[in-house]
Amino acid sequence: MKVAILGSGAMGCLFGAAFHRAGCDVTLVDVSQPHVDAINASGLELDLRGGVEHLPIPARLPADAEGPFDLVVVFTKTFHTEGALQGLAHAIGPDTHLLSLQNGLGNAEKLAGFVPDAQVMVGASMMPSDLVGPGKVRSHGDGHSRLYPAFGGNPARAEAVADALTRGGLDTQLDPAIHEAIWSKVIFNAAMNPLCALTRRTPGFLGANPEARATIRAVVEEGVAAAHANGRMIDPAPIHALTEVSMTDHADHEASMLQDVKAGRRTEVDAINGAIVLAAEAKGLAAPVTRTLWHLVKLEEAKLG
Structure with missing residues (x-):
C-alpha cells in the first residue's frame, strides 16, 4: 500500500511509523521545511514507552510528493483541510482513498470534495502524541483507533488499513458506528x-x-x-x-x-x-x-x- 501522511505532526508521524512497520510504502508530507529536512537527514525519531527508534521514512513538502497514492491519511488542522488536499491534488489518483483522523466534526464532507464518497473513510484515535522538535515525536501512552467508510459501502479497504495499522503496532478496529x-x-x-x-x-x-x-x-x-x-x-x-x-x-x-x-x-x-x-x-x-x-x-x- 502506497501511503501519504498529509500533515506529519505528532499524530501523523505516529501513524506513518505504524504503516512503515507494516511494510507499506510511506511518505510523510508536511509544510514545515525544518521538520522535513530533519526526518530526511536522520530518520524519524520516535520516543516510545518501549524505547527510542529511528525509522528511515522519506518526508516531502506537498509539491514534491510523488503519487498517485493508494491512501492519503489526513492529519492537518481542520481549517487547513481543503488547502492541504489541493496542494496534494497532483498525487491523488482515481483510485486514491482518503482517511480523516482529524479532530472535530464535518471532516468527511470536506474530503468528499476531492474523491467519490465511496473512497472516503473517517476515524477516531485516542493515542497521545507530542512533537518535541523537528523530526522527533514522543508517545508514552496507550490508546486505540477506530475507522470505517464515512458514507457506508464496502469496508474492504478500511479493513486493510486497520489491519496494517494493527500490524504496525497501533491497535485499530473497524467500527460501523464510527x-x-x-x-x-x-x-x-x-x-x-x-x-x-x-x-x-x-x-x-x-x-x-x-x-x-x-x-x-x-x-x-x-x-x-x-x-x-x-x-x-x-x-x-x-x-x-x-x-x-x-x-x-x-x-x-x-x-x-x-x-x-x-x-x-x-x-x-x-x-x-x-x-x-x-x-x-x-x-x-x-x-x-x-x-x-x-x-x-x-x-x-x-x-x-
Missing part, C-alpha cells in the same frame, strides 16, 4: 483541550482541581445531549471514564490546543466546542459551558492579531 465514536472524541476534546489551553497546564493539573472537574463533567453532559438530539445515541459513561484516564495516565500530556496556544497558533476550537454548540442550537438546545470555553479560547486567539 460517527458515534467521532462524536465521543469531539466531546472528550471539548472538555479537556480548552481547559488545558486556558490554564496552560496538562490534564494532571485539571484532575487535582474540583473546579476543573466540575467543568469537564458539565461539558461532557452538554455534548452528549447535543449528540442525542442529532441522532447519535452515545453513552456518556465511557467519555467520563476517558477524562479520568487523561487526568491520571496521561497527566503530563500536552493537549494539542495547549500546544497551539503556547506556540501562538490558531486552535481547532471552532471544529470542536463550536461545532457542538452549533449542533445543539440547531436542535433547540443550549450548551452554555461549552460555549463559554469556546469564547474564551477565541479570545486567546484574538491576542494573535
